[in-house]
Amino acid sequence: MSGAARPTSRDVARAAGVSQATVSLVLGGKWRGRVSEPTARTVRATADELGYRPNLAARSLRLGRTRTALLVVPALTHEYFARVYAGAARVAAERGFGVVLYPSPEGIGPARDPFGSARAAIDGVIASSMAADALAGIGDGGRDGGLPLVMLDSDPAAPGEPPTVNLAVADGFRQVTRHLLALGHRRITHLAADVDTWTFRVRGEAVAAELAAVPGAVLATEHCALDIAAARAAAERALSGTGPRPTALLCDGDVLAAGACKAARGLGLRVPDDLSVTGFDDLSLAVAVDPELTSVRLPAEEVGAEGMRALLTLLDGGAPSPSELPVELVVRGSTAPPARPRP
Amino acid sequence: MSGAARPTSRDVARAAGVSQATVSLVLGGKWRGRVSEPTARTVRATADELGYRPNLAARSLRLGRTRTALLVVPALTHEYFARVYAGAARVAAERGFGVVLYPSPEGIGPARDPFGSARAAIDGVIASSMAADALAGIGDGGRDGGLPLVMLDSDPAAPGEPPTVNLAVADGFRQVTRHLLALGHRRITHLAADVDTWTFRVRGEAVAAELAAVPGAVLATEHCALDIAAARAAAERALSGTGPRPTALLCDGDVLAAGACKAARGLGLRVPDDLSVTGFDDLSLAVAVDPELTSVRLPAEEVGAEGMRALLTLLDGGAPSPSELPVELVVRGSTAPPARPRP
DNA sequence: TTGTAAGCGTTATCAT
DNA sequence: ATGATAACGCTTACAA
Numbered sequence: 001m002s003g004a005a006r007p008t009s010r011d012v013a014r015a016a017g018v019s020q021a022t023v024s025l026v027l028g029g030k031w032r033g034r035v036s037e038p039t040a041r042t043v044r045a046t047a048d049e050l051g052y053r054p055n056l057a058a059r060s061l062r063l064g065r066t067r068t069a070l071l072v073v074p075a076l077t078h079e080y081f082a083r084v085y086a087g088a089a090r091v092a093a094e095r096g097f098g099v100v101l102y103p104s105p106e107g108i109g110p111a112r113d114p115f116g117s118a119r120a121a122i123d124g125v126i127a128s129s130m131a132a133d134a135l136a137g138i139g140d141g142g143r144d145g146g147l148p149l150v151m152l153d154s155d156p157a158a159p160g161e162p163p164t165v166n167l168a169v170a171d172g173f174r175q176v177t178r179h180l181l182a183l184g185h186r187r188i189t190h191l192a193a194d195v196d197t198w199t200f201r202v203r204g205e206a207v208a209a210e211l212a213a214v215p216g217a218v219l220a221t222e223h224c225a226l227d228i229a230a231a232r233a234a235a236e237r238a239l240s241g242t243g244p245r246p247t248a249l250l251c252d253g254d255v256l257a258a259g260a261c262k263a264a265r266g267l268g269l270r271v272p273d274d275l276s277v278t279g280f281d282d283l284s285l286a287v288a289v290d291p292e293l294t295s296v297r298l299p300a301e302e303v304g305a306e307g308m309r310a311l312l313t314l315l316d317g318g319a320p321s322p323s324e325l326p327v328e329l330v331v332r333g334s335t336a337p338p339a340r341p342r343p
Numbered sequence: 344m345s346g347a348a349r350p351t352s353r354d355v356a357r358a359a360g361v362s363q364a365t366v367s368l369v370l371g372g373k374w375r376g377r378v379s380e381p382t383a384r385t386v387r388a389t390a391d392e393l394g395y396r397p398n399l400a401a402r403s404l405r406l407g408r409t410r411t412a413l414l415v416v417p418a419l420t421h422e423y424f425a426r427v428y429a430g431a432a433r434v435a436a437e438r439g440f441g442v443v444l445y446p447s448p449e450g451i452g453p454a455r456d457p458f459g460s461a462r463a464a465i466d467g468v469i470a471s472s473m474a475a476d477a478l479a480g481i482g483d484g485g486r487d488g489g490l491p492l493v494m495l496d497s498d499p500a501a502p503g504e505p506p507t508v509n510l511a512v513a514d515g516f517r518q519v520t521r522h523l524l525a526l527g528h529r530r531i532t533h534l535a536a537d538v539d540t541w542t543f544r545v546r547g548e549a550v551a552a553e554l555a556a557v558p559g560a561v562l563a564t565e566h567c568a569l570d571i572a573a574a575r576a577a578a579e580r581a582l583s584g585t586g587p588r589p590t591a592l593l594c595d596g597d598v599l600a601a602g603a604c605k606a607a608r609g610l611g612l613r614v615p616d617d618l619s620v621t622g623f624d625d626l627s628l629a630v631a632v633d634p635e636l637t638s639v640r641l642p643a644e645e646v647g648a649e650g651m652r653a654l655l656t657l658l659d660g661g662a663p664s665p666s667e668l669p670v671e672l673v674v675r676g677s678t679a680p681p682a683r684p685r686p
Numbered sequence: 687t688t689g690t691a692a693g694c695g696t697t698a699t700c701a702t
Numbered sequence: 703a704t705g706a707t708a709a710c711g712c713t714t715a716c717a718a
Contacts, residue, residue: 008711019689024713036687056464057403058711061694066400077425077627085419086446098464100443103429121399121441228631258631265633284420288571288601289632290608351695362705367697379703401695404710 087304231259247338254279272336291333430647574602590681597622615679634676
C-alpha cells in the first residue's frame with residue numbers, strides 16, 4: 001500500500017495527454033490565446049482529479065522569488081502586533097503570498113542576524129515599530145543589495161528611506177490631551193514608555209505641544225518599562241511626589257493605564273473621581289478592567305494590510321505612497337472632570 | 344550599479360578552487376573523512392567571505408523537505424497561543440526549522456482548506472486546541488498520504504491517533520476546585536466556555552468529579568462565549584438567578600474571570616468579600632485587573648517547545664511519547680472565604 | 687496550438 | 703580526497 005506520491009505537473013501532463021508546458025501555462029493562468037479552450041479544460045480537470053498542488057520549492061527556485069514576506073515585530077504577545085499580523089496575512093493570502101513572523105528577540109533594538117537562513121527564503125520585509133537603525137543593512141526600500149522593506153509605525157519616509165505605513169499617533173495623543181483639557185484637567189502627568197522609537201517619541205511631543213498652548217496647564221512626565229508592574233511603580237511615583245498631585249495620568253498604552261489604575265487604587269484614589277487615567281491602543285484589556293479605559297483605537301489590522309499592500313507594490317517595482325491611518329478616541333469610564341480641590 | 348548577485352555554492356567552489364560537491368559536503372557538515380581538513384577550512388573561509396547563504400528553495404527541491412512546520416492555532420490574539428508559538432519557534436530554530444503560523448479563521452472548527460498552497464511547502468503540522476475532526480484528512484500521525492501531525496492540548500492519543508502534548512488541565516481544575524472548597528465554598532458555579540473541544544470538556548468533568556466527592560457541595564454551570572461581554576452576561580445570570588447565590592465563580596479562563604468580576608461589581612458585590620472568582624491561563628490580564636486573579640499558570644512556551652520536539656521526532660521516523668505538562672495554581676486576591684451567611 | 691528543452695541551486699551517487 | 707554528473711519540479715523561450 002505505498003502511498004501515491006504527490007503528483008507533479010508531469011503526472012498531470014501525462015494523464016491529460018498533453019505536455020508539461022501546456023499544464024504550466026494553463027494552471028499558471030497565462031494560456032489566453034496559447035492553449036485551446038478544450039485542452040485547458042481537460043488539464044484543469046485532471047489536475048483537480050489528481051489533487052495536483054504545485055511544488056513551491058521548485059517554483060521558487062525557477063522564479064527566484066518565494067512569494068513570502070517577513071513580518072518583524074517587537075513582541076507577538078502584544079495584541080496589537082497579533083492584529084497587524086492578521087491584516088498582513090489576509091492581504092498576502094489574497095495575492096498568493098505567505099507571511100512568516102519574526103518576533104525580534106531583541107525587542108526594538110538592532111537584531112544581530114535578524115533573518116538567518118530565512119533571508120534566503122523571503123522576498124521582502126515588513127518591520128513594525130522598530131528603532132530606525134534596527135534593520136540597518138537589511139532592506140533599503142528596494143535598492144540594490146537589500147531586501148525590499150516597508151516600515152510600520154515608524155519615522156515617516158524621508159526621500160530614499162523605506163516607505164512607511166503610519167498611524168496618526170500624534171493626532172491620537174492630541175485627541176486624548178484635548179479630552180482631558182476639556183474635562184478641566186490642568187495638571188497632567190504623561191506616563192511614557194521608556195522605549196526610544198519614533199512612535200513613542202512623537203507622543204511626548206504631541207502632548208507637550210498641546211499643553212503648551214493652554215495657559216495654566218502643567219505637564220510632568222514619568223518614564224517606565226512597558227509592563228504592568230513598572231507602570232504601577234511609575235504611577236505611584238507620579239502620584240505621591242511632593243507638590244500638587246496630577247489630576248490625570250495620560251498613558252502610552254492600555255497596559256500602562258492598567259498599572260496606573262492599580263497604583264491609584266493602592267493609594268486610596270478612586271478612578272475616575274480622584275484621578276483620570278487614559279490608555280492607548282484600545283486592546284481588549286481596555287474593557288476588561290474596571291472602570292473601562294478611555295483609550296485610542298488603532299486600526300491594527302489595517303496597518304498590517306496596508307503594509308503588505310505597500311510591500312507588494314514595491315515588489316511590483318512601484319513606489320508606494322506613504323500613508324497615515326486615522327485613529328479614534330474612545331471615551332469610557334476612566335476619565336471624568338477633576339475633583340473640586342479640597343477646601 | 345549592478346549589485347553582486349547572491350553567491351551560489353558554485354561561486355564558492357570557484358573562489359575556493361574546489362568543486363561544488365566539496366563545498367556542499369563541507370558546508371553540510373558531512374565531510375569527516377571525505378574532505379581534508381585544510382580544504383574544508385578554505386571552503387568555509389571563502390563561503391564566509393563571500394557571504395554565502397544556501398538557497399533554501401533549491402535545497403528543499405532537492406531534499407523533498409522544507410524544514411518548515413505549520414502551527415495551527417484558533418486565535419493568535421490570545422496570549423496563550425502567542426506563547427505556544429514562541430516556544431515552538433525557539434526549538435525549531437535550534438534545529439534549523441522554521442514555523443509558519445496558521446490562525447484558523449474558523450476558530451476550532453473544521454477548516455476548509457487549512458493550508459492551501461502552503462501544504463506543499465511544509466513538512467508537518469502542529470495543531471493546538473482544535474476540535475478532534477477539525478484536521479480530518481490533513482495529517483494522520485505520519486501514515487501514508489498525510490502530513491505528520493502533532494496535537495496540543497487535545498484528546499490524548501489513542502493508538503493510531505496523532506501524538507499529543509497536553510497540559511494537565513484536569514489537574515488544574517481539580518486544584519482550583521479544592522482551593523475553593525478549602526476556603527469553605529460550597530455553592531460554586533462553573534463559568535464554562537461554550538466551545539466543544541477536549542480541553543474544555545475535561546474541565547467540566549474535573550470540577551464535577553471533585554465536587555461530587557464533597558457532601559453538601561452544589562455545582563451549577565453557566566455557558567458563554569470566550570469574551571468579556573459574554574462572560575459578564577453569563578455571570579450576571581449566574582448571580583441573579585432565583586435560589587441561593589453561588590459564593591464562587593470558577594471560570595474557564597482569565598478573560599471569563601475578568602468579565603465575571605465586572606458582573607459582580609455591577610451587581611454591587613465585592614470580590615473577593617462577597618464573591619470569589621478564579622481564572623485560568625494566568626495571562627498578563629490576571630494581574631492587570633483588580634483584584635488580581637487567582638488563576639492557574641500554564642507552561643505555554645513549554646507546550647509549544649514540546650510539541651515541536653514531538654514533531655521533529657515524528658519527522659525523524661520516531662514515535663514521540665505522549666506527554667502531559669504540569670500546571671500550577673497561583674493564589675491571588677480574587678479568592679477568599681465566603682461571607683458568613685447573613686442572619 | 688502544442689511540444690521540446692534548458693536551467694534555477696542544491697545534494698547525492700558514482701567515478702576517478 | 704576530490705570532481706563530474708544527474709536529478710528534484712517548475713517556468714519559459716523557442717521550435718514545430
